[in-house]
Structures are given as structure tokens and as C-alpha cells.
Amino acid sequence: MDRRSLLAGGMALGATAALPRVATAQPARNRILRFVPQANLTSLDPIWTTAYITRNHGLMVFDTLYGTGRDFQPYPQMAEGHVFEQDNKVCTITLRAGLRFHDGEPVRAIDCVASLQRWMRRSPMGQKLATVLDELAALDDRRLRFTLKQPFPLLLSALGSVNTPIPFIMPERLARTDPFQQVREAIGSGPYRFKADEFNSGSLVVYEKFAQYSPTPVGTRSLTAGPKVANFDRVEWLIITDAATAASALQTGEIDWYEQPTPEYRQLFARSRQIKVEAIDPLPNGAVLRFNHLHPPFNDKRMRQAILPAVSQEDHLIAIVGTDRAMYQAPTGVFTPGTPLATQAGLEPLTGPRSVDRARALLREAGYTNQPMRLIGPTDILAPAALTQVGADMFRRLGMNMDLVVTDWGTVVQRRASREPLERGGWSVFYTAFGSYDFLDPAGHFPIRGNGANAWFGWPTIPRLEELRDAWFTAPNLDAQKRIAEDIQRTVMDELPYVPLGSYLSMTAMRTDLVDRVAGPAMFWGIRRG
Amino acid sequence: MFAYVVRRILATIPVMAVVALFVFSLLYIAPGDPAAVIAGDQATPEDVERIRASLGLDRPYLVRFGAWVWDIMRGDLGVSIFTNLPVSTMIQQRIEPTLSLMVVTLLLAVSVAVPLGVLAAWKVGTWVDNAVMSFAVLAFSVPVFVVGYLLAYIFALELDWLPVQGYTAFSQGFWPWLENLILPAIALGSVYIALIARITRATMLEVLQQDYIRTARAKGAGQRSILFLHALKNAAVPIVTVIGIGIALLIGGAVVTESVFAIPGLGRLTVDAILRRDYPVIQGVVLLFSFVYVLVNLAIDLLYTLFDPRIRY
Known part of the structure; x- marks a missing residue:
């Protein structure tokens, strides 16, 4: 028992005699990851705003047809595969079977079409794609087809782009929202489910592992490619704007990961055996x-x-x-x-x-x-x-x-x-x-x-x-x-x-018991407690 | 008395109207553009324009002000530009931590400062008086955030007695609630303690010179009875006034304290909203703070009658 527990026990004994503490079932500590992000999450729509914090939220909640590996090549994520035909002017993509959104609805090709149409209005890459696109249509629930005016060699790279805004897939009913209006829900098919009932902008963002998520069987994990295996039942983003407070919280173990410590704290952390400091991404x-x-x-x-x-x-x-x-x-x-x-x-x-x-x-x-x-x-x-x-x-x-x-x-x-x-x-x-x-x-x-x-x-x-x-x-x-x-x-x-x-380089600091983090923006698959 | 209370409550309406006009106008002329913040660094000017139009920020001043006032009169504080949540919901989410912090700070400050002030007045000119006054000067001089960092360093980081940051709702238990508030309340309360202690001392010194105190002493009243029954009650009016004024100090201090201790209260909400130019949130919170301040002043005025029966409204 540490001193705080001892003190808490003593105080609680007297103080809470008349106010019994509500027993709450807390998941074991090693099933929760507490993270202090670079900024407050204000908008939930990663197409509407290009803020990096919303992109990182998008990576938790949404999935993409393709991911990008460290070799900067596209790899299938939601896609099972694709076929190019007619001199590369027609591309048919087939979705993996069994994909589901967090509201329980199946992911259909029409959801992808609507999502990509919205994305094409806001993304520079998407805007370029739109200029060569004749038609984007859902052939059935699992197949969508790009018909192009001319070959577009970067098509799959575009669909797996890690540039903001990322072409995330959301349900058609949300994706039909005007791209200059904010989507009000965060329903995706990604590895983590956004807990709207616990969201307190400026304070707390909670994600829960999506039990029905099935990671792609293709490729090895790097950047946004490969299987996205969630190892935490719950990820909490604690918004701590004060660098000194966040640094202290990391030192005391109140948080596990501090995304963007300032240089003076990086030096402090480097002296601790319980904290490791590393480049969040090898790319500067x-x-x-x-x-x-x-x-x-x-x-x-x-x-x-x-x-x-x-x-x-x-x-x-x-x-x-x-x-x-x-x-x-x-x-x-x-x-x-x-x-x-x-x-x-x-x-x-x-x-x-x-x-x-x-x-x-x-x-x-x-x-x-x-x-x-x-x-x-x-x-x-x-x-x-x-x-x-x-x-x-x-x-x-x-x-x-x-x-x-x-x-x-x-x-x-x-x-x-x-x-x-x-x-x-x-x-x-x-x-x-x-x-x-x-x-x-x-x-x-x-x-x-x-x-x-x-x-x-x-x-x-x-x-x-x-x-x-x-x-x-x-x-x-x-x-x-x-x-x-x-x-x-x-x-x-x-x-x-x-x-x-x-x-x-942008550095990040975390408790040493966290291992297997995927290098890149703050992403929460792969990472686990060692 | 009843008529007075009703009159005062009615008087808050023009006060709030002036505050509303002032806040809206100030934000209107202040630099900053939420559409540009939303659109991000990579957005084209056209993107920013379209977002601005979708948020209704391109409408003329009077149209926007009129719509806002109309909404307020219907009890609608608007919707946050960024989170899309109703401002009233955001305030609701944040009001408990701020209220808790202010209540704990107030209780701490009054329970420490008043006895200290009385003690200093009683022991005037002695080392006790000097110690209390030195503490007061020190507490006045050191900024709240410095006190906060020092406390966090000593009691959280070094001794590991209390958490560094965060807030636990009262519904999660009394101790988890209190343990997160102890350090912030001490940090925020230090200036407040100094202020009240100084006023208490000064007022008590004046009262202790009065004839009726001499009479009480002559009648053989005990020191405790003289200090706390005869003198303190008669010194209460200025002390209560300072406590009331200090509420504004607390509101201002809460902004800093909540940032230092990562308490998700109204202070943090205000700062975040200002940095993002989330106009509906800023307007809603400032209106709320103004309303609270007006009500506190009313309560203080009413308390005067309790301490001094000669005061009649």
C-alpha cells in the first residue's frame, strides 16, 4: 500500500461514514490506456476539419479501404482486393465479408461510395481524382466501381492516403452530410468505438474496443497498413493543456502516454527509468x-x-x-x-x-x-x-x-x-x-x-x-x-x-511497460502492456 | 424586504442585457476566426469562406445579435461551433467541478482566514500578528499558478499523497472527490485567505476599541466570548462584503487553477473557447458568470440584515 492509499483509507474511513462510496466496476488497469493528446478534441468529423487531433480520433473510430505501409505503398484494409480493367480505366474493389459499423449495421459498398464522394470534395488528392472520375458506383453490397476518364496511377494510394483528410468510411446516412457541415456522430467500423455518452470536450474522450472488428489478414503492421489489433478494452484521452501537469501525471503513473511533451520535459523524462522518450514517427x-x-x-x-x-x-x-x-x-x-x-x-x-x-x-x-x-x-x-x-x-x-x-x-x-x-x-x-x-x-x-x-x-x-x-x-x-x-x-x-x-522530429513519452507501438501518428492498435 | 428582493431580481435583467451587449460586441470586434481554426492549416481560402458561411458567421452584426438574444430569451444559449453540442449541455458538464472547487475553496478560506484575522487582532503587535500578516503578504504576492505547481510538486510528485490532476465526480465517493480538490483549493484559496484575514484583522482592531467591548470586559465576559460573540459579529459586515467581492476573484482564479490541475470546469471551458473563438460558448459562460456574480451580491446584501439588524431594505 502506498502513502496515498494509506491516507485515502484513513480519511475515507471517517469522512465517508455517512456517504458510502458507490462501488464501480473498473476494468483492470492493464486493460485501460490513459493518453494525453497534443490538443483538445473538439470536432468529431475528420473530413470537415483537417486538425491532426481529429485525424487521430478518426484513426481510432474509422477504417479505410486501403492503408499505407512504411514503404508508402497501399495495402488492403477494408478491401478484400481489387481488379483493374480496360487499360486501368475501370477499377472494381471488393469489400471483406462481415464488416460492421459500430451501430451494428453492415458496411456496404454504398457507404464507401458516399464517404468517398464527400472526401473528394475536401481532399486535394480527392479533388484531383474527381477530375478524372467518370463514375463511382456501388455494384452490390460488397463491390464498388471507379470508372475513370483516364488512368489514375495513384488511385489506391489515394484511397489509403495518410494525408488529412483521410478517406475514412462512414455510414451512408452520415456521409451524405454536406462536406462543409459537421457530421454529428462518430460511427465508424474501426478498431475502437467512440463513447459518446462519456465525451466531455476539453476533458475526456473515451474509446472502447469494438468486439466485432476483424483485422485485415493481409500484410504486416506498419503505419496504417496491416492488421489493426486492439489490445486495450478502453482508451481514455485525458485533455491536460498544462505541460507541467501532464509531465507530472506521467511521472506519477496517472497517465501512460504523453503524446507531445515540450523539450524541457523530454530531458526530465530521459532521466527516469519508468518513462521512455522516442520519436513518435521516424519521419520529421x-x-x-x-x-x-x-x-x-x-x-x-x-x-x-x-x-x-x-x-x-x-x-x-x-x-x-x-x-x-x-x-x-x-x-x-x-x-x-x-x-x-x-x-x-x-x-x-x-x-x-x-x-x-x-x-x-x-x-x-x-x-x-x-x-x-x-x-x-x-x-x-x-x-x-x-x-x-x-x-x-x-x-x-x-x-x-x-x-x-x-x-x-x-x-x-x-x-x-x-x-x-x-x-x-x-x-x-x-x-x-x-x-x-x-x-x-x-x-x-x-x-x-x-x-x-x-x-x-x-x-x-x-x-x-x-x-x-x-x-x-x-x-x-x-x-x-x-x-x-x-x-x-x-x-x-x-x-x-x-x-x-x-x-x-516530434518526440513522445510513455511508461516503459508500453510496447509494440506502431510508429506514426498516435495510433492505438498494436500497442500493449509488456 | 420581499419587495426589495423582487426589485433586485428584476434589476438583474437590464444588467444582464448590458452584459450581453457588451460580450457580444467585444467578441464581434475581437480578431480571430473560428472558421479558419476549423478548416486547418491546409485549407484554401474558399474552404474557410464556405465553413464561415455554413456557421452563419458571414451574417451582419445586428442579425447575429438579434438571433442570439432571441434564442437566449427562449432559454437557448446556442450550439458550440466546434463540438456541435448545446452550450447549456457543455456548461452542465462543467459546472460541478467548478462549483465543487469554489465551495471547497470558500469553506477552506473562511474557516482558516477568519480565525487567523481574529487571532492577529487579538495578539496585535506580537509575533503571532506579524506571522499572520507576513503570510498574508506572501499569499498576495505569489501567483496562484506558482502555488499550484509547488503544491503539486511537493504533495503529489514527491510525497505521493494526492493526485496531480483531474476531477472525480461527487457521485463517485466523497474521498475521491475531495482528494482531487485539496491542492487546487489551497492554491486558489491562498489569496482569498490573505484577503479575508487582513480585512478581519483590520475590522476587528477597530471593533475591539469600541466602548461596548470595554463594557463587556468590565462585566467579566471571557476573551472567547468577547472576540467571537461581541466583536466578530459586529465586524461581520465588511468581512462578508469582502467574501462577496472575493467570489469574482475565485471565478478569475478558477480559470488558472483548473488549467494547472486539469480540472474540467467552466474556467477551462472558457479558456479553450476563447482560444478557438467558439463564440456561443464564450457568450454563454460569461453570461452565466455575470448572473452568478449579480446573485452573490444580492445574497451579500441580504446577509447584512442578519449581522446588523439596523440595516433595513
């Missing part, structure tokens, strides 16, 4: 400096290029993860290091000795005469906040007439949407970071888009990037894709829709 996240291409000074390509000699990827990365070289990678280009399209092509302006003086001279040559610029950034999100501070220092040292505006993230996301000039509240530069899977390939890679008014915030018009992106979708094989990726990176480094600032 990407840091980004984004320019506003609509207004001076960075609507001028020469101005964007001029600052490059002063940009130190390493400085930015150290601000996020500290000085441990194993925690970050630089130089890093447009695509996530360690993935097939990653390349060093065209990165010369970001390598070699850094020189603020050289950048200053280039700025003058480009015609910079103390025009104002505005850097906007947050204070409440670790990576963008750290990047903003390093960036502010760089622009100061460059002698630029900078207005630094730091607010909370909620204000930044509103302000960066403004296309107005500086005098009417606009902006020149902001910093942010993306998850590793967002930079896997050109499909979901927003900062490399060059489609002007429809591009991601900053709105660069770079037709060459759009041509290359289109070409990538129809590239016949990986070698061709790699060549296009090199061209994309060279074009990015020349036109500078943004500046890649390197890659850094």
Missing part, C-alpha cells in the same frame, strides 16, 4: 517561412531571393527542438526526408556559410529602401512561435523595417487570410510547421501550389509549379515521379513560394 515535420506574394516587399522575386543567404535552417530548428543534432535534419528541401521524393536538388542557396551581410547587399540590389514589412506569428503553439522569434531576429539583423505582430494562433489564422496591403492590416511573412505526411508528395503539399488566388495563404502565381504537380499525378512510375519532384524543388528554390526551414 517540416518548418516553413511563407511570403505574401500579393504586396511589397515580397511580391518581388528578387527580394525573396535576397534573404536566402541569411536563412539558417539549423537556427530555426534548434529553437524548436534544442541542440541535439539527432532531433533535426538540415538542409531539407520540399519533401519529407526519408520518403521517396525527398531530394537535395536545388538546395544550394540554403547550404554553405550563412551571411547576413551578403543578404543585406542583395536586398539593396533588389531595390529595398526601408519599405515596411510585417511578420505575424503566434505565442501559444511551440513550433511556429519558436520559428517566428528566430525569423524576427533575422529580419532585424537584415535591417528590414519590420513590424512584428505576435498574437494567439486563433488571431494568426484569421489575419493570414487577409489579402489586404499592410496599411489595411495585411501581412508580409509568417512561419508555421507541417506534419511529415503533408509533405510526402505534391498532392497534399499546400505551400508548393502556385495557383494564385486559389493557392494557400500567400497566393503565389507560379504556373510552372502547377504544371509539374499535374504531371506528377499521371507519372507512370516512381522514377518519373522523382524527376518531377526534383523539378518542383528547383522551381520552389528559384521562385520561392516559401522557404523550407528544415525538418525536426
Whole structure:
């Protein structure tokens, strides 16, 4: 008996004499996993919002037709198999027998059709697929058919995509919801069932093992591929916003897993024998400096290029993860290091000795005469906040007439949407970071888009990037894709829709008795108590 | 008296109307966009616009305000932009932890601060008085979150006597409920204890100089009787006033305390809603807090008559 139990026993004896404790049947501790996620789960609809926390919730509750393995190839999940016909312009997918939703209803092909149609409205990959799609139809309860205008080599990869939004399958009645409206229920066919009756947003999210889930017999477990075997009867997400409190709770064993501890606590945990700290995913996240291409000074390509000699990827990365070289990678280009399209092509302006003086001279040559610029950034999100501070220092040292505006993230996301000039509240530069899977390939890679008014915030018009992106979708094989990726990176480094600032690992901390975690986003199959 | 109570209750209506207008207007002009937060980092501006339209955030100020007021008059606080849950349900889920924290803090603070203040006044100028006043200065000076972290470090992490975080509903048992509230209540109550102790001491010092106290002493009344029956009752009006004012302090402090100890109360709900710009939730919670504060003030006013029969309404 520990001291707390002793104290509790003594106090309870006297204090609860008149208030008998309600006996509650608690599952044994080793059947429950208590987890502190990176953020609060506010929305339950992983198609409506692209928030990573909702994606992770989606991975618990929903399943996909295909999963993606560590080799970035698609593997069947809900699908039993597929057949390509008519020069790859027709693809028929057959569902595994016996799949059921959490409400007990069978999973039918029409559910998949409705879910994919909704997903195609919100996902960049899905939108591209929609442009080549003639028809998507359910042939019967277990078969759905894609009829394409032209072959789409990435079809199965798209259906197993790990980019947000992931093409999760939900019942037709929910999937018919307008994609810009939120689905009100979380009914999926995944390994865990969402307990709506215990959901308290901002405090507690509970999942229960779905007894009727039958894992795919195909493949080995990696990323979202292979059998999803749930080893816990119950998973509780405890929303603890305060890092110190979450760290203490992990140390005392009140929680089992703390998804995203800040660097100072990682060092503390590293000294504990009961806690292990590891990269949540071997793939690193990407840091980004984004320019506003609509207004001076960075609507001028020469101005964007001029600052490059002063940009130190390493400085930015150290601000996020500290000085441990194993925690970050630089130089890093447009695509996530360690993935097939990653390349060093065209990165010369970001390598070699850094020189603020050289950048200053280039700025003058480009015609910079103390025009104002505005850097906007947050204070409440670790990576963008750290990047903003390093960036502010760089622009100061460059002698630029900078207005630094730091607010909370909620204000930044509103302000960066403004296309107005500086005098009417606009902006020149902001910093942010993306998850590793967002930079896997050109499909979901927003900062490399060059489609002007429809591009991601900053709105660069770079037709060459759009041509290359289109070409990538129809590239016949990986070698061709790699060549296009090199061209994309060279074009990015020349036109500078943004500046890649390197890659850094995101670490996670958990009790040492947890083993067999699947590397990737926080996923709860495979993991068990050793 | 009855007429006074009815009048005061009716007076809350214009007060709440002003609060409603103020809160709505403040949020309307404040920067931030829930549609952009929902859409995520990868969303296109068009996506954000469509979400904004679907949430009705593109409607003019007066239309939105009118719809909100109309809903409130029908007892509907609206629906959270993010969770899609009714605001009243979210408040219901969160009210017990906050109420529990405030009640335990209030009981702790009053039961510690009043005797301390009386003791300091009785032993004025001695080391006891100095110790109490030093504690008060210290408690005033150290922020609530620092006290919280210190307590959690000592009593949870080092001694393992109490949990670091969380809340257990009262229905799960008295001790599980209380054990989660002890540290937060001490942290939150420290400033409150200091405030009440200082006011109690000052008021008691004044009362103890009064003629009727001298008379009581002359009649041979005991020290305890003089302090707690004669003096404290006559010093009660300012003390009760400070306790009432302190409720606002508690509401503000609860926001921080609930974050430090991960208590799923209204304070946390408010902070989360503000960071996400979940307007209906912010408006609902602020209205509730304002209403509670108005009612507490009314209760304090009524308590005056109990302690001082000369006060009539």
C-alpha cells in the first residue's frame, strides 16, 4: 500500500461514514490506456476539419479501404482486393465479408461510395481524382466501381492516403452530410468505438474496443497498413493543456502516454527509468517561412531571393527542438526526408556559410529602401512561435523595417487570410510547421501550389509549379515521379513560394511497460502492456 | 424586504442585457476566426469562406445579435461551433467541478482566514500578528499558478499523497472527490485567505476599541466570548462584503487553477473557447458568470440584515 492509499483509507474511513462510496466496476488497469493528446478534441468529423487531433480520433473510430505501409505503398484494409480493367480505366474493389459499423449495421459498398464522394470534395488528392472520375458506383453490397476518364496511377494510394483528410468510411446516412457541415456522430467500423455518452470536450474522450472488428489478414503492421489489433478494452484521452501537469501525471503513473511533451520535459523524462522518450514517427515535420506574394516587399522575386543567404535552417530548428543534432535534419528541401521524393536538388542557396551581410547587399540590389514589412506569428503553439522569434531576429539583423505582430494562433489564422496591403492590416511573412505526411508528395503539399488566388495563404502565381504537380499525378512510375519532384524543388528554390526551414522530429513519452507501438501518428492498435 | 428582493431580481435583467451587449460586441470586434481554426492549416481560402458561411458567421452584426438574444430569451444559449453540442449541455458538464472547487475553496478560506484575522487582532503587535500578516503578504504576492505547481510538486510528485490532476465526480465517493480538490483549493484559496484575514484583522482592531467591548470586559465576559460573540459579529459586515467581492476573484482564479490541475470546469471551458473563438460558448459562460456574480451580491446584501439588524431594505 502506498502513502496515498494509506491516507485515502484513513480519511475515507471517517469522512465517508455517512456517504458510502458507490462501488464501480473498473476494468483492470492493464486493460485501460490513459493518453494525453497534443490538443483538445473538439470536432468529431475528420473530413470537415483537417486538425491532426481529429485525424487521430478518426484513426481510432474509422477504417479505410486501403492503408499505407512504411514503404508508402497501399495495402488492403477494408478491401478484400481489387481488379483493374480496360487499360486501368475501370477499377472494381471488393469489400471483406462481415464488416460492421459500430451501430451494428453492415458496411456496404454504398457507404464507401458516399464517404468517398464527400472526401473528394475536401481532399486535394480527392479533388484531383474527381477530375478524372467518370463514375463511382456501388455494384452490390460488397463491390464498388471507379470508372475513370483516364488512368489514375495513384488511385489506391489515394484511397489509403495518410494525408488529412483521410478517406475514412462512414455510414451512408452520415456521409451524405454536406462536406462543409459537421457530421454529428462518430460511427465508424474501426478498431475502437467512440463513447459518446462519456465525451466531455476539453476533458475526456473515451474509446472502447469494438468486439466485432476483424483485422485485415493481409500484410504486416506498419503505419496504417496491416492488421489493426486492439489490445486495450478502453482508451481514455485525458485533455491536460498544462505541460507541467501532464509531465507530472506521467511521472506519477496517472497517465501512460504523453503524446507531445515540450523539450524541457523530454530531458526530465530521459532521466527516469519508468518513462521512455522516442520519436513518435521516424519521419520529421517540416518548418516553413511563407511570403505574401500579393504586396511589397515580397511580391518581388528578387527580394525573396535576397534573404536566402541569411536563412539558417539549423537556427530555426534548434529553437524548436534544442541542440541535439539527432532531433533535426538540415538542409531539407520540399519533401519529407526519408520518403521517396525527398531530394537535395536545388538546395544550394540554403547550404554553405550563412551571411547576413551578403543578404543585406542583395536586398539593396533588389531595390529595398526601408519599405515596411510585417511578420505575424503566434505565442501559444511551440513550433511556429519558436520559428517566428528566430525569423524576427533575422529580419532585424537584415535591417528590414519590420513590424512584428505576435498574437494567439486563433488571431494568426484569421489575419493570414487577409489579402489586404499592410496599411489595411495585411501581412508580409509568417512561419508555421507541417506534419511529415503533408509533405510526402505534391498532392497534399499546400505551400508548393502556385495557383494564385486559389493557392494557400500567400497566393503565389507560379504556373510552372502547377504544371509539374499535374504531371506528377499521371507519372507512370516512381522514377518519373522523382524527376518531377526534383523539378518542383528547383522551381520552389528559384521562385520561392516559401522557404523550407528544415525538418525536426516530434518526440513522445510513455511508461516503459508500453510496447509494440506502431510508429506514426498516435495510433492505438498494436500497442500493449509488456 | 420581499419587495426589495423582487426589485433586485428584476434589476438583474437590464444588467444582464448590458452584459450581453457588451460580450457580444467585444467578441464581434475581437480578431480571430473560428472558421479558419476549423478548416486547418491546409485549407484554401474558399474552404474557410464556405465553413464561415455554413456557421452563419458571414451574417451582419445586428442579425447575429438579434438571433442570439432571441434564442437566449427562449432559454437557448446556442450550439458550440466546434463540438456541435448545446452550450447549456457543455456548461452542465462543467459546472460541478467548478462549483465543487469554489465551495471547497470558500469553506477552506473562511474557516482558516477568519480565525487567523481574529487571532492577529487579538495578539496585535506580537509575533503571532506579524506571522499572520507576513503570510498574508506572501499569499498576495505569489501567483496562484506558482502555488499550484509547488503544491503539486511537493504533495503529489514527491510525497505521493494526492493526485496531480483531474476531477472525480461527487457521485463517485466523497474521498475521491475531495482528494482531487485539496491542492487546487489551497492554491486558489491562498489569496482569498490573505484577503479575508487582513480585512478581519483590520475590522476587528477597530471593533475591539469600541466602548461596548470595554463594557463587556468590565462585566467579566471571557476573551472567547468577547472576540467571537461581541466583536466578530459586529465586524461581520465588511468581512462578508469582502467574501462577496472575493467570489469574482475565485471565478478569475478558477480559470488558472483548473488549467494547472486539469480540472474540467467552466474556467477551462472558457479558456479553450476563447482560444478557438467558439463564440456561443464564450457568450454563454460569461453570461452565466455575470448572473452568478449579480446573485452573490444580492445574497451579500441580504446577509447584512442578519449581522446588523439596523440595516433595513
